Amino acid sequence: xxxxxxxxxxxxxxxxxxxxxxxxxxxxxxxxxxxxxxxxxxxxxxxxxxxxxxxxxxxxxxxxxxxxxxxxxxxxxxxxxxxxxxxxxxxxxxxxxxxxxxxxxxxxxxxxxxxxxxxxxxxxxxxxxxxxxxxxxxxxxxxxxxxxxxxxxxxxxxxxxxxxxxxxxxxxxxxxxxxxxxxxxxxxxxxxxxxxxxxxxxxxxxxxxxxxxxxxxxxxxxxxxxxx
Amino acid sequence: xxxxxxxxxxxxxxxxxxxxxxxxxxxxxxxxxxxxxxxxxxxxxxxxxxxxxxxxxxxxxxxxxxxx
Numbered sequence: 001x002x003x004x005x006x007x008x009x010x011x012x013x014x015x016x017x018x019x020x021x022x023x024x025x026x027x028x029x030x031x032x033x034x035x036x037x038x039x040x041x042x043x044x045x046x047x048x049x050x051x052x053x054x055x056x057x058x059x060x061x062x063x064x065x066x067x068x069x070x071x072x073x074x075x076x077x078x079x080x081x082x083x084x085x086x087x088x089x090x091x092x093x094x095x096x097x098x099x100x101x102x103x104x105x106x107x108x109x110x111x112x113x114x115x116x117x118x119x120x121x122x123x124x125x126x127x128x129x130x131x132x133x134x135x136x137x138x139x140x141x142x143x144x145x146x147x148x149x150x151x152x153x154x155x156x157x158x159x160x161x162x163x164x165x166x167x168x169x170x171x172x173x174x175x176x177x178x179x180x181x182x183x184x185x186x187x188x189x190x191x192x193x194x195x196x197x198x199x200x201x202x203x204x205x206x207x208x209x210x211x212x213x214x215x216x217x218x219x220x221x222x223x224x225x226x227x228x
Numbered sequence: 229x230x231x232x233x234x235x236x237x238x239x240x241x242x243x244x245x246x247x248x249x250x251x252x253x254x255x256x257x258x259x260x261x262x263x264x265x266x267x268x269x270x271x272x273x274x275x276x277x278x279x280x281x282x283x284x285x286x287x288x289x290x291x292x293x294x295x296x
Contacts, residue, residue: 075254089257111245224249
């Protein structure tokens with residue numbers, strides 16, 4: 001029996017359109033599992049990791065989302081050795097998926113990556129000078145720790161400011177601090193469709209207060225960050 | 229409002245965000261998270277682009293010499 005590659009989890013009975021293709025141009029089909037519908041393709045093994053495969057996976061997830069239905073995106077490469085294994089796994093986590101489906105209905109995800117215009121020349125992740133005295137070395141460690149704390153604190157402050165500004169226009173937020181050479185903070189907001197315009201306007205208001213910082217907005221995305 | 233301040237859909241950022249989401253987020257049912265191919269961590273796979281972002285790799289302590 002062939003294995004299956006999983007793309008997304010949809011409400012019961014919500015099946016893909018005919019001829020939709022996934023990774024390796026395999027035809028996407030539906031498997032119903034007690035109140036859930038899994039979108040899969042037949043595959044003998046996990047896919048090779050390549051940007052084309054990543055894009056093909058994402059294209060199926062995007063195709064699964066309509067004005068009326070938001071599905072749960074599945075992480076790339078979720079391959080199971082048989083349909084029976086898939087059914088068993090989905091049944092075991094059925095309640096969790098149904099709860100997540102309820103959360104994301106009518107909503108999509110926006111990403112905000114906050115990046116200072118000038119990255120610190122000596123980031124908290126930089127190398128320590130070698131050949132210095134023990135005192136100097138310890139001083140560098142303290143400086144590095146202080147920089148890292150200040151960096152994290154600034155990211156938290158901006159995340160809080162954003163939360164306050166867009167709070168009424170979003171359903172949920174996920175944020176994660178970034179290393180100094182990658183930016184300040186990466187934030188995902190789950191936003192209902194009718195609130196898209198107000199959400200973006202609120203975000204622009206916050207960004208205008210920070211001339212030294214860029215706010216990179218991306219989306220709307222399938223709700224990859226809100227599946228649990 | 230200047231687009232220089234709020235950048236929407238910048239291609240590089242969008243690609244990073246796409247890869248981050250597809251490889252690092254979303255439902256997991258198989259228990260096997262694809263983080264390497266042929267024993268090589270995804271972050272080291274060159275291909276046309278790095279297939280996961282540096283910060284994600286660092287958070288997973290995948291970067292050699294870090295987190296040790």
